[in-house]
Amino acid sequence: xxxxxxxxxxxxxxxxxxxxxxxxxxxxxxxxxxxxxxxxxxxxxxxxxxxxxxxxxxxxxxxxxxxxxxxxxxxxxxxxxxxxxxxxxxxxxxxxxxxxxxxxxxxxxxxxxxxxxxxxxxxxxxxxxxxxxxxxxxxxxxxxxxxxxxxxxxxxxxxxxxxxxxxxxxxxxxxxxxxxxxxxxxxx
Amino acid sequence: xxxxxxxxxxxxxxxxxxxxxxxxxxxxxxxxxxxxxxxxxxxxxxxxxxxxxxxxxxxxxxxxxxxxxxxxxxxxxxxxxxxxxxxxxxxxxxxxxxxxxxxxxxxxxxxxxxxxxxxxxxxxxxxxxxxxxxxxxxxxxxxxxxxxxxxxxxxxxxxxxxxxxxxxxxxxxxxxxxxxxxxxxxxxxxxxxxxxx
Numbered sequence: 199x200x201x202x203x204x205x206x207x208x209x210x211x212x213x214x215x216x217x218x219x220x221x222x223x224x225x226x227x228x229x230x231x232x233x234x235x236x237x238x239x240x241x242x243x244x245x246x247x248x249x250x251x252x253x254x255x256x257x258x259x260x261x262x263x264x265x266x267x268x269x270x271x272x273x274x275x276x277x278x279x280x281x282x283x284x285x286x287x288x289x290x291x292x293x294x295x296x297x298x299x300x301x302x303x304x305x306x307x308x309x310x311x312x313x314x315x316x317x318x319x320x321x322x323x324x325x326x327x328x329x330x331x332x333x334x335x336x337x338x339x340x341x342x343x344x345x346x347x348x349x350x351x352x353x354x355x356x357x358x359x360x361x362x363x364x365x366x367x368x369x370x371x372x373x374x375x376x377x378x379x380x381x382x383x384x385x386x
Numbered sequence: 387x388x389x390x391x392x393x394x395x396x397x398x399x400x401x402x403x404x405x406x407x408x409x410x411x412x413x414x415x416x417x418x419x420x421x422x423x424x425x426x427x428x429x430x431x432x433x434x435x436x437x438x439x440x441x442x443x444x445x446x447x448x449x450x451x452x453x454x455x456x457x458x459x460x461x462x463x464x465x466x467x468x469x470x471x472x473x474x475x476x477x478x479x480x481x482x483x484x485x486x487x488x489x490x491x492x493x494x495x496x497x498x499x500x501x502x503x504x505x506x507x508x509x510x511x512x513x514x515x516x517x518x519x520x521x522x523x524x525x526x527x528x529x530x531x532x533x534x535x536x537x538x539x540x541x542x543x544x545x546x547x548x549x550x551x552x553x554x555x556x557x558x559x560x561x562x563x564x565x566x567x568x569x570x571x572x573x574x575x576x577x578x579x580x581x582x583x
Contacts, residue, residue, distance in 0.1 A: 205563060211550045212564040213571035220575070221409075222544035229519035229540060286582040313583055321416035324424075329581055334417060336574065341413025348406045351399045361396055368400040376404035376535060382528045383484055384511060386459035 200357055207350040210343045217340040224314040233315065235289075235306040240264070242301050244294065252281045255294050255301055259283070264303055265290040268327055287312030388556050391549045398542040398549075405516075405539040412516045415509030430504045437499045439492060445469050448492060449479045452499060458488050460526045484514035484529075 227233070242264050244255055252272040259265045260283075267285035278296040282289055287308040294301045308315070320330045321337045355365050399406075419425065437455055439448055449464040460483040468480035477492040486506035490499050506514060518524070518533040519540075554564055 205561070208554055208558070208561060209563045209567040211547075212554060212568035215547045215551055215568070216572040216575040218543055218547040222540055222547060225519075225540045226544070229521050229537060286579075288583070313579065317579070317582065321413065322419050322421075323417060324419070324421040329578070332578055333582075336578070337413050338417040341410045341417070343410075344406055344413070345410035348399070348403055348410065351396075352403065355396045355400060358396065361393065365396060365400050368397055369403060372401045372403055375531075379528055379532045379535070380404075380515070383460060383515070383532060386483075386485065386526075386528065 200354075203350045203353055207347060207354055210347050210350070214340050214343045214347070217336060218344070220314050220317060221340075224311070224318040227311050227315060228318070233308045233312050235308040235312060238305045238307075240303050240305075242303060244299055244301050246299055252279050252294070255279075256281060256283060256292070259292065259301060259303070264301075265292065265305075286316040287314075388553065391553055395546055395549045395553065398546050402539045402542040402546075405535060406543075408512050408516055409539075409543075412509070412512045416513060419509075428504055430502045433501045433503075435499045435501055436497060437492070438497050439494050445477050448477060452479055452490055452492065453481070456490070456499070456501065458483070458503075460484065460524075460529055461488065462523070462525050484511055484518065486510070 242259060242262070244258055247254070253269065256265065256269045265283040267283045267288065267290065270282045270284055272279060272281040275293065278294040280291070280293045282291055284290070287310075289306045291304045291306075292301050293304075317333060320333045323331055323334045323338075325331050325334060352369075355361060358365075435456065437452065440451065443451070446464075446466055446469065449469055453461065453463045458481055461481040464479045464481055468482075470478045470480075472478050472491060476494065479490045479492070481488040481490070484506070486504040488501060488503045490501050492499055515532065516536070518529065518536055520530075520533050520537050522529075522533060524530045524533055554561070558564065
């Protein structure tokens with residue numbers, strides 16, 4: 199039993215460690231500082247045939263390598279329309295002018311931390327994007343693994359006789375503190 | 387070094403046991419949620435409270451007076467971004483708590499407040515708890531105590547992930563199942579990251 203649970207704990211931890219580090223680092227960022235994305239701007243001439251439709255303009259910009267990601271937030275403006283093309287931690291804000299036939303692309307890139315911040319959030323299996331659904335599947339897997347890691351971790355600790363007394367005290371203090379707070383907050 | 391890290395890992399795990407369960411349950415429960423537009427909205431009952439708005443105050447100052455008058459548990463003074471005007475031009479104020487939001491409409495001419503409190507179900511409550519940090523500067527002592535625990539757990543999670551990998555590599559680096567799991571987990575993460583970026 200002990201050997202089997204130790205192997206399970208080790209394997210679950212090995213499976214999850216990249217995800218848990220991502221959650222820890224992105225939570226630290228969210229808790230302590232705002233991101234300052236790099237901002238760049240460029241204007242691109244767009245083929246006239248695409249000018250009537252935001253999707254066609256976005257497609258043309260993607261084909262030229264000017265933007266990449268999911269098309270969101272299409273809205274009409276007086277001069278044409280605007281939309282966003284987003285991927286994790288990076289947003290292209292595109293404003294298209296029909297009269298000039300050009301697209302102004304403002305890009306905000308929040309870098310690695312920005313990407314980790316965005317990856318922290320997409321939970322659930324309802325997203326249209328297969329990529330977001332895939333992240334959602336891993337949120338579920340890692341969450342289940344975290345529960346199992348906690349449970350097996352308690353068992354493995356209990357088997358370490360030299361840590362049993364001090365560990366019992368720590369666990370009791372931790373449970374008393376956290377469960378009391380949960381009850382106090384829920385019933386406030 | 388190995389023994390020291392093992393002790394640290396065990397103690398961090400014991401101290402953050404509850405919150406790791408909260409993280410796990412939160413992750414599983416948000417996985418089950420339908421799309422935001424398909425989630426049922428709970429009908430909350432409205433309460434009416436007498437409140438006279440003093441003259442010559444800004445909306446933010448009125449919101450602060452409302453917060454002082456209502457003394458809603460667990461809330462902070464309403465931030466500027468939570469202030470709105472409804473269709474009848476009444477000031478509306480949003481107060482956040484892990485138990486669900488409270489929305490106040492200031493019925494200035496009637497000298498009253500309409501208070502609507504939505505009760506978050508348990509999964510949403512745990513989700514709200516997992517997201518609280520010291521950066522929120524909670525006024526309520528229970529929330530301050532909780533976010534301090536959350537803050538500790540963030541560091542614990544990072545330290546446990548790193549020390550766990552070290553303990554594995556320094557004791558049983560050839561463990562086949564662990565190797566396969568590491569490749570599957572880290573490989574999936576890197577592949578998804580690459581595709582997402």
